[in-house]
Amino acid sequence: MVCCRRLRHASHASRAWLMSAFAPVEPTEGRLADTIAEQIEQQIVAGQLKAGDALPAERELARIMQVSRASLREALLRLVSRELLTVRRNAGYTVAAVTAPSLTDPLLRLMQTQPKAVADVLELRQGVETLAARFAAERATEADQGAIAEAIEQMEQAQQAGDAEAAATWDARLHLAVAEASHNVAVVTVMRGLFTVMREHVRRTRAAMLVNASGDQALRDQHRALVAAIRQQNPAAAEQAAEVHLRYVRQGVIAE
Template sequence: MESIFSHIEAPPGTRLSDVIAEQIERRIVEGELRPGDALPAERELARQLSVSRPSLREALLKLEARDLLELRRNSGYTVAEVTAPSLTDPLLHLMEGHAKALGDVLELRQGLETMAAGLAAMRAEPADIERMREAAEATERAHEAGDAITAANWDARFHLAVAEATHNVALAHVMRGMFSVMRENVRRAREALFTREDAEHTLREQHRALADAIAAHDPEAAVRAAEAHLGFIREGIEWLQR
């Protein structure tokens, strides 16, 4: 696999560790490194960057202090998950007992995800499209196996993959930060929708239509596909609110 890192030469008067940290941070911002991704082992990463291990270690510690990296026992440094528990935890609690909160979250999703669909259609790369299709297929497999929780998780990951395909770091981070809320929103909607015989087939076709429109780099078709999909989900949410 080709390295995403490039050799570093620090300009005079610049700390080498700062330049190293800047390159790693840039890879995170540009989406080349995603939450949960593991960095190469320290020795290998120092080789790829052509830097000393003490300078690299200093850079990694700086990024860890800024909550961009986390050190996991026996697995080295990984890109930190961007979450917002102070926002998501109360929403999760509200959705447990109030159907209106489900609808409110869906309204937020409609704004974010229709925008994401259009941007993804303009900017998605082959790897982005592959992640979408893999998530859609995993959703289908989990549903066929009767595992509703795993199906909802992969369904939410499909929508996160669309957001990441925008290569808009702000939008992707917002969607990652509300992932637990989105996953619960998806689970509850799927639970309601599957009282209909055609629901699974419809959801499957809608995911495929959205991925196909993004792969075709057709923003208008992608937005239409996202709107149709979220409109169908709204039917499930409204059924719960009755």
């Protein structure tokens, strides 16, 4: 029962935060649908609306934004055509996930057959994620900090329980949460697009690192240092923590 109450509380808190992402639309000289679409798109670009977030029902959203349902529907369908939203009958509108299959599928195949591809992905991660960590320490909102804290908590719980698959997934989600906290649309788009590749990459690198207790402790300490630096709003420390973590992983993969 306690678990259920926690889940309901988390669900209500998440919904309250999502509702706060929308605001009444200010009158402009242009078409109202364009203004609505632009406001929602800005929330997606800024990372306030994340992949998988379900928008409120049309009637409710129209009330919050103080617009007609006809103009709102036109704006939402425009965002669907731009592949920023998805829509399903009786399920409403959802923020689309950037999967970039034309990029991720070849990388996944190469990682399965070519060891060098794993090291190459690490080089890419090192460049993007050190930058993301610095920006996250400068720009993370309270909601971003909550997402990062949840990811590291779930990752450590899964690792302690011996669930390697869940630990790898939450590890990847932690790094994605840091990227989303950067509020840099280029960084976020690249990291979201590479999420499937990153999850597989994390699974492989964790297997190489966690062959002994010292590797387990090292990864735990590195992740905690990264999260702490972001929480303390220390950009230099966050960048350094990301650099140390990815260098450690890279050296382990090369040795493996």
